[in-house]
Amino acid sequence: MTTHVSNPAYHHGNLRQALLDAAEKLLESVGIGGLTLRGLARETGVSHAAPYRHFADKTDLLAALAARGFARLAAALTASAAAHPLDSCQEFLTSCRVYITLGREHPAMYRLMFGQPQPGVGGQPELAAAGQAAYDALAAAMQRGIANGFFRNMPVQALAMAVWAMVHGLTELAITGHLLACGEAEGEETRISESACALLLSGIAPFRPGA
Amino acid sequence: MTTHVSNPAYHHGNLRQALLDAAEKLLESVGIGGLTLRGLARETGVSHAAPYRHFADKTDLLAALAARGFARLAAALTASAAAHPLDSCQEFLTSCRVYITLGREHPAMYRLMFGQPQPGVGGQPELAAAGQAAYDALAAAMQRGIANGFFRNMPVQALAMAVWAMVHGLTELAITGHLLACGEAEGEETRISESACALLLSGIAPFRPGA
DNA sequence: CAAAAAATGTTGACAATGTCCACATAGAGT
DNA sequence: ACTCTATGTGGACATTGTCAACATTTTTTG
Incomplete structure (x- = not known):
């Protein structure tokens, strides 16, 4: 009975990553509400309790997933x-576009990233680090803009947070449908977002640019 | 056995409101995750299936609760x-403060309000109406500002959405702890929020105000 | 290299929850 | 008084998160 036949299917090999992959896929298809630990296990072909060997509980897996999302965001921002x-203003507008687009293309993931109260100290360090990295990318860009005279000379943090709040707000409103729930036609969200970012840029610049 | 004794406890009288009241209370104490239909029934002293006589399902109750939240928000904004x-700029800054404060004082309720994708057409009409009312209050204020020359002459919608995105973003970041997760001391969130709103105002004004 | 220890996966249980169904009871209208 | 409808009850059922006990594979170690 002690079948010592090396069954390659017994130990998955890399279940943790497989679970996160499956979770990411399911997240897009069924949303955060339909994301269940057992379903994940089913999808991955393991028993319903197997995930507990890699994640303390469901929120732990969700936190790891959110960390992935922040990493992608940081990468996209630094790339853009x-x-x-040369032009911090163009960089600003492009980065805003990239941020909002990413959020709108992966709404469930985006909402997951901001779903749980930030793990001040007790939470998942992985998540905190990933979020910090994304913020750092933003803050660095704003710092360059200040240094080059494109943006007002003010505390980087205040500037970065204003920008983050604007793009985060636009992304959330777009995702939840509020951006056009007010009589606008479909597809107008992008135009409204661009306009809002330009407006903020106008307040950020040390002088009044165009119009 | 057919006890026709009028048992006043059998029919609650106003269970729907009582459930919403209990839900609002529980929301603040245990958060959205701890909000359960059965718990609500327990709290209200009715059987676990009683809520289904007043709400189609859990999301239906949540939508009604969110509608309450939007109504409060609209009231607070019109009052402020x-x-x-006389001064649209002061009104703007005050309204921002009111909005953000309300959200930070009732974080669970605020997140609930924006928790579900907006009920474009199929969703709860009550919720949609309440959200619309809140937006209308904001848009009206911006319209006045434009008419009085305090704000740029531009489509009200673009202006209102920019403002809404900013305050919504600030509120969300404050609630989730991201506003100060970046090295700032406790309590700095308010200062950062004020600064961000002022920055946006500076972009909204037709001329460059101060500094 | 064999034995022990650690990792990883499985099965079986449990309580809690959302939701439905059949039934009981109250109030309203005839 | 009788019926209809609204409202509340009790009992199911499937699903889920989570734990404990056991099995199997891999790794470490004497």
């Missing part, structure tokens, strides 16, 4: 910033 | 707007 090494 | 009938 590199595209405009 | 009335406090500065």
Whole structure:
């Protein structure tokens, strides 16, 4: 009975990553509400309790998933910033577009990222680090803009937070449908977002640019 | 056995409101995750299935609760707007403060309000109406500002959405702890929020105000 | 290299929850 | 008084998160 036949299916090999992959896929298809630990196990072909060997509980898995999302966000932002090494204003508008687009293309993931109260100290360090990295990318861009005279000379943090709040707010409102729930036609969200970012940029600049 | 004794406890009288009241209380104490239909029934002293006589399902109750939240928000905004009938800039800053404060004081309720994707057409009409009312209050204020020359002459909608996105973003970041997760001391959130709103105002004004 | 220890996966249970169904009871209208 | 409808009850059922006991594979170690 002690079948010592090496069954390659018994130990999955990399269940943790497989679970996160499946979770990411399910997140897009069934949303955060339909994301269940047992369903994940089913999808991955393991027993319903197997995930507990890699995650303390459901929120732990969700936190790891959110960390992935923040990592992607940070990568996208740094990449987009590199595209405009000379003009901080163009870089700003492009980064806003990139941020909002990413959120709107992966709404469930985006909402998951901001779903749980930030793990001040007790939470998942992985998540906190990933979020910090995303913020750092933003703050660095704003710092460059200040140094180059494109933005007002003020505490970077205040500037970065204003920008973050604006794009975060636009993304959330777009995702939840509030951006156009007020009589606008479909597809107007992008135009409204662009306009809002431009408005903020106008307040950020040390002088009044155009119009 | 057919006890026709009028048992006043059998029919609650106003269970729907009682359930919403209990839900609002529980929401603040245990958060959205701890809010359960059965718990609500327990709290209200009725059987676990009683709520289904007043709400189609859990999301239906949640939607009604969110509608309450939007109504409160709209009321608070119109009240605060009335406090500065002459200066749209002061009105703007005050309204921002009111909005953000309300959200931070009732974080669970605020997140609930934006928790579900907006009920475009199929969702709860009550919720949609309440949300619309809140937006209308904001749009009206911006319209006045435009008419009085305090704000740029531009489509009200674009202006209102920019403002809404900013305050919504600030509120969300404050609630989730991201506003100060970046090295700032406790209590700095308010200062950062004020600064961000002022920055946006600076972009909204037709001329460059101070500094 | 064999034995022990650690990792990883499985099965079986339990309580809690959302939701439905059949039934009981109250109030309203005839 | 009788019926209809609204409202509340009790009992199911499937699903889920989670734990404990056991099995199997891998790794470490004497």
